[in-house]
Amino acid sequence: METLTRDEVLRLARLARLELTDGEIELFTRQLREILAFAQQVNAVDTSGIAEANPDPATGQATLRDDAVLPSLNRAEVLALAPDADRDSGLFKVPRVFKR
Amino acid sequence: MKARRALDIGRAVANAETTASAVCEATLERLEHETGRFNHFITVAHERARARASAIDSAADRPRPLAGVPIAVKDNICTRGVRTTAASRVLSDHVPLYDATVIERLEAAGAVIVGKTNCDEFAMGSSSEHSAFAAVRNPWDLSRIAGGSSGGSAVAVATRQVPLALGSETGGSVRQPAALCGVVGFKPTYGRISRYGLIAFVSSMDQIGVFGANVRDVAACVGIIAGHDPRDATSALRPVDDYAAATGDDSRGLRIGVPRALLAEGLENGVRDAFDESLNVLRRDGAEIVDVALPHSRYATSTYAIVVMAEASSNLSRFDGVRYGTRATGAMNLEQMYSRTRALFGHEVKRRIMLGTYVLSAGYYDAYYLKAQKVRALIRQDFDRAFERVDVVATPTSPTTAFKLGERLENPVQMYLADAFTASANLAGIPAISVPCGFSSGLPVGLQLTGRAWEEATLFRAAAAYERLTPWTGQMPAA
Numbered sequence: 001m002e003t004l005t006r007d008e009v010l011r012l013a014r015l016a017r018l019e020l021t022d023g024e025i026e027l028f029t030r031q032l033r034e035i036l037a038f039a040q041q042v043n044a045v046d047t048s049g050i051a052e053a054n055p056d057p058a059t060g061q062a063t064l065r066d067d068a069v070l071p072s073l074n075r076a077e078v079l080a081l082a083p084d085a086d087r088d089s090g091l092f093k094v095p096r097v098f099k100r
Numbered sequence: 101m102k103a104r105r106a107l108d109i110g111r112a113v114a115n116a117e118t119t120a121s122a123v124c125e126a127t128l129e130r131l132e133h134e135t136g137r138f139n140h141f142i143t144v145a146h147e148r149a150r151a152r153a154s155a156i157d158s159a160a161d162r163p164r165p166l167a168g169v170p171i172a173v174k175d176n177i178c179t180r181g182v183r184t185t186a187a188s189r190v191l192s193d194h195v196p197l198y199d200a201t202v203i204e205r206l207e208a209a210g211a212v213i214v215g216k217t218n219c220d221e222f223a224m225g226s227s228s229e230h231s232a233f234a235a236v237r238n239p240w241d242l243s244r245i246a247g248g249s250s251g252g253s254a255v256a257v258a259t260r261q262v263p264l265a266l267g268s269e270t271g272g273s274v275r276q277p278a279a280l281c282g283v284v285g286f287k288p289t290y291g292r293i294s295r296y297g298l299i300a301f302v303s304s305m306d307q308i309g310v311f312g313a314n315v316r317d318v319a320a321c322v323g324i325i326a327g328h329d330p331r332d333a334t335s336a337l338r339p340v341d342d343y344a345a346a347t348g349d350d351s352r353g354l355r356i357g358v359p360r361a362l363l364a365e366g367l368e369n370g371v372r373d374a375f376d377e378s379l380n381v382l383r384r385d386g387a388e389i390v391d392v393a394l395p396h397s398r399y400a401t402s403t404y405a406i407v408v409m410a411e412a413s414s415n416l417s418r419f420d421g422v423r424y425g426t427r428a429t430g431a432m433n434l435e436q437m438y439s440r441t442r443a444l445f446g447h448e449v450k451r452r453i454m455l456g457t458y459v460l461s462a463g464y465y466d467a468y469y470l471k472a473q474k475v476r477a478l479i480r481q482d483f484d485r486a487f488e489r490v491d492v493v494a495t496p497t498s499p500t501t502a503f504k505l506g507e508r509l510e511n512p513v514q515m516y517l518a519d520a521f522t523a524s525a526n527l528a529g530i531p532a533i534s535v536p537c538g539f540s541s542g543l544p545v546g547l548q549l550t551g552r553a554w555e556e557a558t559l560f561r562a563a564a565a566y567e568r569l570t571p572w573t574g575q576m577p578a579a
């Protein structure tokens with residue numbers, strides 16, 4: 001199996017929207033390689049008999065609730081939690097997305 | 101204050117022999133004095149605790165069975181009006197608008213939430229050092245870790261500041277700190293306890309768990325918070341047994357499986373001795389000790405790492421600085437705002453998000469995530485086979501006692517190995533409990549019992565029987 005390069009760490013950080021310091025890039029390149037090598041231990045297991053992975057460990061019956069209107073959180077309270085919001089129009093505010 | 105059982109406090113308050121306010125004030129005073137020593141609380145909820153205690157005292161009919169019982173809550177469980185940080189800078193000032201279902205149920209039974217406990221950031225860790233606030237210290241030796249990720253809750257109970265505390269479990273985050281701090285720690289079957297209001301980390305494994313100073317208190321507490329909740333689609337429509345009643349039986353006739361091959365390596369000598377002695381105690385009490393094979397559990401930590409990273413990266417994408425939590429300032433555009441806000445995550449969180457992004461990306465998905473899910477199915481099959489022959493599986497909870505603060509902090513793989521005996525129960529979705537079973541060089545050791553799905557009552561029965569036969573749950577660290 002392959003291992004991670006510094007460029008791949010930068011690509012992952014970009015995909016995951018994480019701004020890293022130079023120190024973190026060095027540290028994580030080494031540590032993520034170690035963790036991946038560890039994770040690759042699973043390759044020692046013969047899983048040919050497992051046709052389809054079943055990721056759901058729950059054996060309790062899943063149920064659907066009635067599609068009824070229930071009270072939800074108060075909009076003004078929710079907007080008050082936001083770092084930036086326009087309460088009158090009921091919108092969250094974020095920095096500019098497009099150049100004018 | 102003398103150490104008292106949760107159920108005794110609840111009875112005394114319900115019968116008006118004492119007041120919830122008196123219990124509350126004594127607890128808050130201790131928290132004020134001792135939090136600096138252990139770093140185990142992030143927020144002490146003075147106002148909410150006092151209001152709740154006084155409401156109980158003035159109620160015509162005092163609630164049961166936890167009237168006035170002070171309870172500490174891990175800081176990744178939402179509490180209305182009380183800051184809930186998940187030990188992260190991203191949520192350092194976050195005050196939720198609602199209570200988790202477990203909080204509602206505990207309060208309805210009379211409990212008083214006294215504070216929010218420190219933990220690894222977003223529950224990612226096995227030492228409670230990955231906190232944006234401070235590293236939690238072990239009350240048996242302040243130079244050592246308390247275990248994690250729910251380390252603060254374990255310490256709050258170990259010091260008997262509270263008789264009960266809530267934690268959360270993804271790979272051992274209640275059982276391991278319970279073992280390392282010398283208290284009882286319980287993880288339910290996946291779906292047994294509502295997760296509404298628990299900050300999501302690994303949705304296919306996360307469960308809320310309970311710490312207590314004795315098995316009966318834990319069983320009673322689980323009985324209160326367990327059961328279906330329409331607000332959590334993964335919570336099961338299964339009847340909840342009378343767990344507290346199950347603690348009255350002995351272990352006669354109980355078949356206990358021991359996976360000897362799994363325990364052959366990596367086990368500290370003192371832990372092995374305490375574990376072997378605990379099996380002797382149970383055998384003398386009438387339990388039958390049987391060898392079982394869990395051949396795939398040796399891959400539990402590597403399987404677990406992959407599943408965890410994948411689900412964590414996707415769950416934590418919600419922390420974007422838009423709707424709640426902290427937003428980094430000075431960003432020129434939206435993209436930069438996201439990246440700088442998420443730069444506030446600690447190192448362990450960043451590592452898991454990046455590796456999760458990697459194992460889920462095109463070209464790697466089959467090799468890592470799909471492969472891990474298949475190994476996960478095999479781990480579960482091993483347990484299914486074992487449970488055809490035995491009622492519970494016994495192992496030490498942790499391969500070692502509490503290690504030194506800082507010892508594994510820069511070595512993530514070593515940290516992950518702390519979950520070697522606990523993660524398989526989460527991967528399989530089955531319940532497990534850790535009970536104190538002695539000491540190794542003055543540090544607590546835990547006995548782990550793992551059971552069939554939905555058969556929590558059997559675990560409480562076995563753990564309580566063991567507890568009665570040994571002096572360990574009464575042990576407390578020197579003040």
